[in-house]
Amino acid sequence: MGEQQLSLAAVRDALVREEDSIVFALIERARLPRNSPAYAPAAAAGGRSLAEFFFREAEAGHYQKPEDVPFFPQDLPSPVFPTTGYTKVLHSFASAVSMNDAIWKMYFNELIPLFTVDGDDGNYAETVALDFACLKALSRRVHIGKYVAEVKFKDAPQDYSPLIRAKDTSALMNLLTFKAVEEKVKKRVEKKARIFGQNVTLEENAGKHEGISGDSECKVNPEVLSKLYDQWVMPLTKDVEVEYLLRRLD
Numbered sequence: 602m603g604e605q606q607l608s609l610a611a612v613r614d615a616l617v618r619e620e621d622s623i624v625f626a627l628i629e630r631a632r633l634p635r636n637s638p639a640y641a642p643a644a645a646a647g648g649r650s651l652a653e654f655f656f657r658e659a660e661a662g663h664y665q666k667p668e669d670v671p672f673f674p675q676d677l678p679s680p681v682f683p684t685t686g687y688t689k690v691l692h693s694f695a696s697a698v699s700m701n702d703a704i705w706k707m708y709f710n711e712l713i714p715l716f717t718v719d720g721d722d723g724n725y726a727e728t729v730a731l732d733f734a735c736l737k738a739l740s741r742r743v744h745i746g747k748y749v750a751e752v753k754f755k756d757a758p759q760d761y762s763p764l765i766r767a768k769d770t771s772a773l774m775n776l777l778t779f780k781a782v783e784e785k786v787k788k789r790v791e792k793k794a795r796i797f798g799q800n801v802t803l804e805e806n807a808g809k810h811e812g813i814s815g816d817s818e819c820k821v822n823p824e825v826l827s828k829l830y831d832q833w834v835m836p837l838t839k840d841v842e843v844e845y846l847l848r849r850l851d
């Protein structure tokens with residue numbers, strides 16, 4: 602995201618686009634059963650889970666933008682490709698703000714059981730590759746909160762600065778919260794899950810209005826998307842915003 606794009610409307614557009622990636626990634630992952638052995642420590646992966654092993658391999662060479670935050674930053678090799686001037690838009694500490702530990706725990710402990718069926722078909726490599734796509738999209742979405750915070754600060758430094766100096770986390774949280782926007786976001790992702798998750802056929806579907814499937818036929822339950830955003834994605838985005846703002850005057 603460059604300087605010229607930095608307005609609240611533009612950053613909110615980026616959040617809306619990321620919804621599509623999240624819904625499609627969950628739809629893809631939901632094709633496979635839970636496959637929990639992929640998440641247990643495995644001798645073949647050096648005592649790590651297959652999921653962690655896959656992430657460590659797949660993350661090498663990526664992650665240069667502030668919204669692309671690595672899950673395992675410790676052993677990351679230096680980027681292969683030259684970086685461009687993206688950092689100028691955000692304060693220099695932005696890349697240190699990460700909610701990935703919380704996103705990781707939420708995804709494996711809370712979310713996976715909500716949108717996969719219990720079972721084991723042995724397809725672990727594909728499973729963790731699909732998990733990677735889900736987690737990358739979720740993490741990007743949450744960390745775009747850095748740009749949201751920067752725009753909000755630039756638009757009203759007189760409102761934010763005293764709260765930042767007082768380290769008043771809850772007042773900052775109140776100031777950056779727009780309940781009406783959150784309600785719209787929840788409704789929209791639920792609708793996207795309903796529309797993107799349909800089985801599209803050429804036959805007329807008797808009794809179905811405009812060919813829209815009932816929720817039980819959707820590839821991912823639309824209510825799961827609404828809950829995901831309500832309980833985890835938006836609260837974590839706001840945590841990113843607060844954490845970024847708290848250091849904005851450093």
Ligand SMILES: O=C(O)C(=O)C[C@]1(C(=O)O)C=C[C@@H](O)C=C1
Nearest residue numbers: 749778779780782783786835838
């Ligand atoms: O759109 C904003 O203003 C945001 O800060 C993003 C977001 C979200 O996560 O979608 C978070 C907090 C607001 O209450 C509304 C929406």
